[in-house]
Amino acid sequence: MEPRRINRHSAVAGTIIWIVWQLLSSNFAPLVLFVLSPLVLVPLLLAAVVDAHEDGPVMRALSWAQLPCALLLPLGLSLEPGAFALLACLPWAGWTALAAFEGLRRMWAMWRHGGRHGGVRGLYDAELAIAAGLSFPVIGSGWLLCDRLAIEPLGFSPLIVLLTAVHFHHAGFTLPVSAGLLGRAMPQREPWRAAAVGVVVAVPLVAIGITVSPLIEVGASLLTATAASIVGIGMLRRATILPRAPILPAVLSALAGACLLAAMVFASSYAIGEYTGTPWPDIGSMIQLHGAVNALGFGLLGAWAWHLSPPASPAKLVATD
Template identity: 40%
Template sequence: MAVQTADEARSQRRRDNLAARAGANALWGAILWTLFVGVQHMGWLVRPWELPLAPDWVEMLFLFAPLVIVPLGLRAIALHSSMEPPEPLTWAGALCLPCAIPLLIAYSAQKSDMAMFFTLPWLFLCSLLALSALMRFKARGLRPLHELGFDVALAYIVIGAGWCSIARLGLRPLDFSEMIVQLTAVHFHFAGFALPIIAACLFGRAPGRVGAINVLGVIAGVPLLAMGISSKVQAVETVTALVLALICVSVAALTLGQCARGPARAGTRVLFAITGLSLLVSMGLAGAYAVGNLLEATWKLDIPTMATWHGTLNAFGFALCGLLALTRPDTK
């Protein structure tokens, strides 16, 4: 058994502390999210299948990210990274839940200056994550590739936090609809944060050419899709959406591969299976949406339908199950 140096032991302790704090925040965040949704929609316990059809479901999905997905993502980084967490990342692990709770107030109030004010703690926390990404990158450079994937996730999320503030203020940049503004915040919390972390963890566990292409593809594909939508040129939006969808299909294939050759525990294999299948179905919906809009087909999916099914699959089937699988003891 290799003997750790003092520096290695300190680094391990800091990673362990970050993982423990982030895991506790995710647990309490899940409880708070469930209570908040229960108060907003009293009948969901009786008819839970109707919840994704609620008009404010996109906002509920967004809140699931700061309260649950982000702390779980930080735990995954702590468990799968070999780098010592910089101070801003350590602070973020402790402050994640306190900075996310004001978002519940922001989304309970009407869009206004006051609602935007309650998003600022989350914007501050995501700024800490972006700063930690810069510090990690400066200390290490472009390699290893899975560490770069973690850096990108920590950096992208501040864009989502900025769009969250814009959404609660009621602004509509580039004449986007209010729904698109909110969905942009959702995009950078799930596709911009959870997706790079999961792709990077899979590559770190089983390095290979396909895994490397996945990580690089996700790094480029997430902002590429955002720029495609911003262009307001349907052909450009369709191409960028299909590119990211194809990359995600490859990530899903590697995830499903973990079921056969990865962890020993059946529960972890089930989580990986749900993760991969959810991503495949949600990307199928994304591809159908993009192509349907380009062709102006009668069967094309509308944005509320996409938000209901694509968003729900990505939030719970992919992001939640994927991060839970990657933070179990047999996948460290």
């Protein structure tokens, strides 16, 4: 079975599991948003990334292993922190490690294509965002394992530890992969390429800023909001250039773009307010507003838009290494 079909079946099964999990238990909002990514968003976006030119052994392995590795996450996040909760999350951590390997392989291929002017030039491409999107979730998985062991790295609160895991599965996966796919889909290279690279720089910079400096944090948050807003505008614009039939991908793309723009308003307001000492909305409202709009609005609707109307990948990314 081809990887795209595998990923579609996995997304449907994952959606059912995610819904049933909500019905059978009362879950903390960040946990709900976290599990949405591995069970639903990851397979949908993997299917959009993979085509006949990228059906290499690693991507095929990622497609086959995604659902089995994500299946135990609802259980692991329903248990109290401890050894059993950790064991249930380890398969997903292993999957993200393999995805990070594929992401780094792609970055190395881009570096090699930089030509005689230097490898860095090869990295200035929207495809960098797809490679980074495959790589970032392994960081989130590390923080998830810390959460399941009740470890508080660097003295961060349990909530921040969990939100960091969520950050690297949504801002660290859904947003970069969507930015990279937008770079494939749009006829012009700029500003979509700049936005994609901006997302790649901004996502880890936010985490660094939280750890090191409030000034870096607010700057990185505004950079993320700016780059993501360009992605949102691009998805709105893509809705106008998709073929009229079928119309569903265009509608989903437009709704996802609008949700991303709304989510970035909340993110910018919170970042500036936190730096000045008057954050708005507060952290609880941010989880409910920014998190839900970003994950369910932009993430879920956007993932289905890309899945139903995926752009072709560049020939240079044929997995022959």
